[in-house]
Amino acid sequence: xxxxxxxxxxxxxxxxxxxxxxxxxxxxxxxxxxxxxxxxxxxxxxxxxxxxxxxxxxxxxxxxxxxxxxxxxxxxxxxxxxxxxxxxxxxxxxxxxxxxxxxxxxxxxxxxxxxxxxxxxxxxxxxxxxxxxxxxxxxxxxxxxxxxxxxxxxxxxxxxxxxxxxxxxxxxxxxxxxxxxxxxxxxxxxxxxxxxxxxxxxxxxxxxxxxxxxxxxxxxxxxxxxxxxxxxxxxxxxxxxxxxxxxxxxxxxxxxxxxxxxxxxxxxxxxxxxxxxxxxxxxxxxxxxxxxxxxxxxxxxxxxxxxxxxxxxxxxxxxxxxxxxxx
Amino acid sequence: xxxxxxxxxxxxxxxxxxxxxxxxxxxxxxxxxxxxxxxxxxxxxxxxxxxxxxxxxxxxxxxxxxxxxxxxxxxxxxxxxxxxxxxxxxxxxxxxxxxxxxxxxxxxxxxxxxxxxxxxxxxxxxxxxxxxxxxxxxxxxxxxxxxxxxxxxxxxxxxxxxxxxxxxxxxxxxxxxxxxxxxxxxxxxxxxxxxxxxxxxxxxxxxxxxxxxxxxxxxxxxxxxxxxxxxxxxxxxxxxxxxxxxx
Ligand SMILES: Nc1ncnc2c1ncn2[C@@H]1O[C@H](COP(=O)(O)OP(=O)(O)OP(=O)(O)O)[C@@H](O)[C@H]1O
Ligand SMILES: [Mg+2]
Numbered sequence: 203x204x205x206x207x208x209x210x211x212x213x214x215x216x217x218x219x220x221x222x223x224x225x226x227x228x229x230x231x232x233x234x235x236x237x238x239x240x241x242x243x244x245x246x247x248x249x250x251x252x253x254x255x256x257x258x259x260x261x262x263x264x265x266x267x268x269x270x271x272x273x274x275x276x277x278x279x280x281x282x283x284x285x286x287x288x289x290x291x292x293x294x295x296x297x298x299x300x301x302x303x304x305x306x307x308x309x310x311x312x313x314x315x316x317x318x319x320x321x322x323x324x325x326x327x328x329x330x331x332x333x334x335x336x337x338x339x340x341x342x343x344x345x346x347x348x349x350x351x352x353x354x355x356x357x358x359x360x361x362x363x364x365x366x367x368x369x370x371x372x373x374x375x376x377x378x379x380x381x382x383x384x385x386x387x388x389x390x391x392x393x394x395x396x397x398x399x400x401x402x403x404x405x406x407x408x409x410x411x412x413x414x415x416x417x418x419x420x421x422x423x424x425x426x427x428x429x430x431x432x433x434x435x436x437x438x439x440x441x442x443x444x445x446x447x448x449x450x451x452x453x454x455x456x457x458x459x460x461x462x463x464x465x466x467x468x469x470x471x472x473x474x475x476x477x478x479x480x481x482x483x484x485x486x487x488x489x490x491x492x493x494x495x496x497x498x499x500x501x502x503x504x505x506x507x508x509x510x511x512x513x514x515x516x517x518x519x520x521x522x523x524x525x526x527x528x529x
Numbered sequence: 530x531x532x533x534x535x536x537x538x539x540x541x542x543x544x545x546x547x548x549x550x551x552x553x554x555x556x557x558x559x560x561x562x563x564x565x566x567x568x569x570x571x572x573x574x575x576x577x578x579x580x581x582x583x584x585x586x587x588x589x590x591x592x593x594x595x596x597x598x599x600x601x602x603x604x605x606x607x608x609x610x611x612x613x614x615x616x617x618x619x620x621x622x623x624x625x626x627x628x629x630x631x632x633x634x635x636x637x638x639x640x641x642x643x644x645x646x647x648x649x650x651x652x653x654x655x656x657x658x659x660x661x662x663x664x665x666x667x668x669x670x671x672x673x674x675x676x677x678x679x680x681x682x683x684x685x686x687x688x689x690x691x692x693x694x695x696x697x698x699x700x701x702x703x704x705x706x707x708x709x710x711x712x713x714x715x716x717x718x719x720x721x722x723x724x725x726x727x728x729x730x731x732x733x734x735x736x737x738x739x740x741x742x743x744x745x746x747x748x749x750x751x752x753x754x755x756x757x758x759x760x761x762x763x764x765x766x767x768x769x770x771x772x773x774x775x776x
Contacts, residue, residue, distance in 0.1 A: 399640040402631055402647045406620050412582055413618045417635040417693055418606035427641065 216522060217476040221389075224479075225382055232375055240374055246486040247381040248442050253466040253478035254388050255435035260464065261472035262396045263428045264408030265324070268332045269339030270463045272319075273312045273433045275346060275455030277440020280308035282360050282450040283352060289361045301364035301371075305441055312437025313430055315342075320429035324422055336457050346452035357451020364445055371445050381442055385479070388435055393475050395431070404428055405473075469510050471517030480518045532591075533558040533697060533727050534579070534610075539588030541574060541751075548574040549585065550751030556697070561719070561728045563738045566748035572731045573615055575748070576699045579729070580612040581605045592697070606635070611695035615702045615731075617682045621675040625666060625685060628674055629657035632692035660692040664718060680711030687718070697727045704734050716740060739763070747771070 228243035252274055259265040281304045287297035298304065319338040326334055352358045363371040371377050395401050407414040407421040414421050444450050453459070462485065470481025488506070492499030510517060534556040541549040548571040556562050566572055577583035579590060581602030590598045597605055619628050627648070633656045634640055634647065647653070661667045664684045669677060677685065683703055690698050703719070704712050716737050722728070723741065732738050738745060739759045746756040747768050755765045762768055 394646075395643050397646045397648070398644055399634055399642045399647045399650070401643075402627075402634065403640050406623075406631055410618055410620060412602075413614070413620075413689075414631070415582075415602045416580060416606055416612055417632050417689075418603050418611075419635060419640065420601070420603045424640075 212523065213474070213476070213519070216519070220476060220479065220483075221386065224385075224483075228378060229375060232378075237374060240378055242486065242490060244374070244378045244381050244446050245443075246483055247378070247385050248439050248446060249463070249466065249486065250479045250482035251381070251385050251388050251442070252436045252439040253463055253470070253482045254385070254392055255432040255439070256463050257467045257472060257474075257478040258392050258395065258435075259425075259428050259432045260467050261474070261477070262392075262401065262408065263404050263425055265425060265429065266332050266464070267323075267335040267429075267432075268457065268460050268464065269319075269335035269337075270432070270436055271457075271459035272315065272339035272342040272455050273436035274440035274443060274459070275342055275450075275452070276311050276315055277308040277437035277442075278444035278450045278454055279346060279352070279440075280304055280311050280437070281364060281441045281444035282358055285360050285362055285364075286352060286358060299362050299365050301366035304364050305438065308437045308441040309434050312433045312440075316430040316433030317426070320426050320433070324425050324429065336460065339455055339457060339460055343452050343455045343457075346455060353451070355452060357449060357453070360444060360448045360450065363448065364441075377446060381446070384438065384442065389475055389479070391435075395428075396473075400424065400427070465507055469507055469517055471519035474517070474519050477517050477519045484518060531558050532556060533593060534729075535589075535591040536579070537589040537591070539575070539578060539590065540586045541571075541578060541583065542586060547751045549578065549588075552588070552748070552751070552753055554746060554753060554756070556727060556729055557744075559724060559727055560743040561723045561730060561741055563730045563732060563742035563745045564748050565732065565735070565738055565745060570748045571751040572748055573701055574751075576612055576701050576729070576731060579699055580610060606693065606695070609694075609696035610699065611690045611693045611697070612699035613686045613690045613701055613703060615705055617679075617686055619674050619682060619685060619689070621673070623674060624670070625661065625672055625674050625677065626654065626657050626670040628685060629660050629688050629692045630654060632689045633657050633660070636694050657692060660688050663691065664688040665714075678711075680707055680714070683707060683711070683715065684718070687715075687722075691722075695726070697729070699729045699731075701731050702733060703730070704732060704737055712737070 224247065228240045232240040252270065256267065256270045259267055284296050284298040284304055284307065287293040288299050323331055323334045323338065347355050369376050369380060371380065396405060403414060403419050403424050407424060411421055466481035466485045467478045469484055470479065471477030488503060489499065492502060516523065532555040536552055536554040539549050539552040552575060564572055574583065578585045581600060585598065589596060592608060592610060597608065630653050633653050637653060658667060658670055661670050664687060666681060666684055666688060669681060687703055704715050707715060712734065719741055730741065742759055744756060745759055745762045746753050747762065749771050754771060755762060755768050757765065
C-alpha cells in the first residue's frame with residue numbers, strides 16, 4: 203500500500219522518463235540516419251496531443267465523445283483548403299500558406315463546431331451522448347466527402363506546408379519538435395486545468411452531477427467549456443497532422459478514427475496525465491507491428507483492448523503501478 | 530412569522546403513482562420544520578422538487594416571495610437553498626477537505642478559473658476547515674473520504690450543505706442508518722444548528738423529530754394530513770391512526 207504522495211512521485215517519475223525518451227530517442231535515430239522512426243514518432247506525438255485533449259473530456263469530465271476525430275479533420279481541412287486556393291485560385295479570402303492564418307482558421311472553426319455540437323450533445327447523457335457526438339462527426343465526414351473540389355472521397359494532396367517564422371515544417375526534425383512541444387504544452391495545460399477550480403467542478407460533476415448542481419454550479423456550462431477546449435486542441439492537432447502528412451481526406455474524421463482516440467485514452471489510463479500518451483504510443487507501435495504481419499490487425503488489437511479494459515482497469519499506467527491508476 | 534418557503538398545491542406523479550398529491554406547506558424563516566411519513570410517502574420526491582432536481586407537474590413554489598417553480602437547481606442553490614442526500618453523495622476518491630472546499634468554492638465567485646491549483650487557494654481551504662470544525666470532523670480533514678465511517682459520512686454530508694452558506698437547508702434523513710451514539714451526536718449537532726438556518730428535516734427517527742422540530746408536517750401518500758407543534762402532532766388522532774399507530 204502506497205501513500206498518495208509516493209504514488210504521485212512515481213507517476214511523476216514515469217511521466218518524466220517517458221517524455222524524455224520521446225524527446226531524445228526519435229531525433230537520435232534520425233541523426234543516426236533512420237528517418238522512419240522519427241516519422242512514426244511524429245504521428246504518435248500528434249495523435250497523443252489529440253488523445254490528451256480527449257482525456258480532458260472523457261477521463262476527467264466523463265463525456266464519452268465518439269466524435270473527437272471530427273476536430274482533427276476540421277483542423278486539417280483548415281490547413282489544406284487555404285493552401286489549395288493559394289495554388290489553384292478561387293476563394294481569395296481564405297487562400298493562404300500562412301501558418302498563423304491557418305492555425306487561426308483551424309482553432310476558430312474547431313471552437314465553433316465544438317460550441318454548437320457540444321451545446322446540443324451535452325443535453326444528453328450516456329449512450330445517447332456517444333451516439334450524437336458520433337453523428338455530428340459523421341456529418342463532417344460526409345461534408346468533406348461531398349467537397350469534390352477538394353478531392354471528395356479521395357482527399358487532397360497538399361502542395362505546400364504552412365509557412366511560419368523561425369520554423370521550417372519541411373524539415374522532419376523541426377516538424378517533430380513542433381509536435382513534441384505542443385504535446386508538452388498540452389499536457390501542462392490539461393494538468394493545470396484539471397487541478398484548478400474549474401477542474402474540480404468538472405471532475406466531481408463526472409460522478410456526482412446532482413451533488414455539484416446542488417452546490418450551485420451550472421455543470422452544463424463547465425462541461426461545454428471543457429468540450430470546446432478539447433475541441434480546439436484536437437483542431438490544432440489536425441492542423442499539424444495535415445502538415446505532417448501533406449494530405450487531407452474525409453477518412454481523418456471517420457468514426458473509426460474517433461474510436462482509435464478513445465482506445466488510446468482507455469488503453470493508456472483515463473484521467474491520468476501520461477495515460478493518453480502511453481495509449482497513443484502503444485496504439486501506433488502495435489498498429490505498425492501488427493499491420494506488417496497481417497492485414498487483419500484490427501482483430502488482435504481489439505481483443506487486446508478488451509483485455510486491458512477487463513483486467514487492468516487503470517490502463518497501461520495502472521499496470522506500471524501494479525494498481526488502479528486513477529489518481 | 531414570515532414564510533421563507535411557500536409551497537402551493539404541488540403535484541407530481543410517476544405513471545399512476547401520485548408521489549406528491551397537492552402539497553401545500555409554509556416553512557417559516559428560522560424554524561426547524563420536520564416532515565415525517567411512512568416509506569414511500571413522497572418525502573424525497575418533495576425535497577427533489579424544492580431543490581429543483583425534479584420538475585413538478587403543477588403547483589407553485591415561492592422562496593422569499595419569488596416564484597422559483599421553474600428555476601433550475603443550480604440557481605436555487607445560488608438563492609440559498611441546498612439539500613443533503615438520503616443516500617450519501619460524496620466524492621469518495623477525494624479527501625474530506627476537498628469535498629467541503631468544493632462547496633465553499635461555489636459561493637466564492639464563479640469557478641471559471643483554470644490555472645491556479647484549487648487545493649492551494651488558502652481561503653477556500655481555511656473556510657472548509659472551519660466548517661469541518663463546526664461539525665467535529667476537523668481531525669479527519671485530510672483523510673480520503675472513503676475511509677470515513679458511515680456516521681462520519683452523514684456528518685460530512687451536512688458539512689457540505691453547511692459550507693454552501695445556504696439559508697435554507699433541506700435535509701433528507703441525516704440520521705439514516707446511524708447507530709445510537711452517532712445518532713445522538715447528530716441530534717446534538719442539529720440542535721446547535723437550529724435557529725441559525727431554516728431547516729426542512731425529513732426523518733424517520735421519531736425521538737429525533739420530537740426533540741428537534743418547531744413544527745411537524747405529516748406526509749402520507751403524497752398528502753399532508755396534519756401540520757402543527759410536536760405536541761399537537763402527538764395528540765392528533767388522524768396521525769396516530771395513519772402513522773404513529775403503525776409503530
Ligand atoms: N423516479 C421515480 N420513478 C418512479 N417512481 C418514483 C420515482 N421516485 C419516487 N417514486 C415513487 O414515488 C413514491 C414516493 O417516493 P419517495 O422516494 O419520495 O418516498 P419517501 O417518502 O422518500 O420514502 P423513504 O422513506 O423510503 O425514503 C414511491 O411510491 C416511489 O416508488
Ligand atoms: Mg426518501
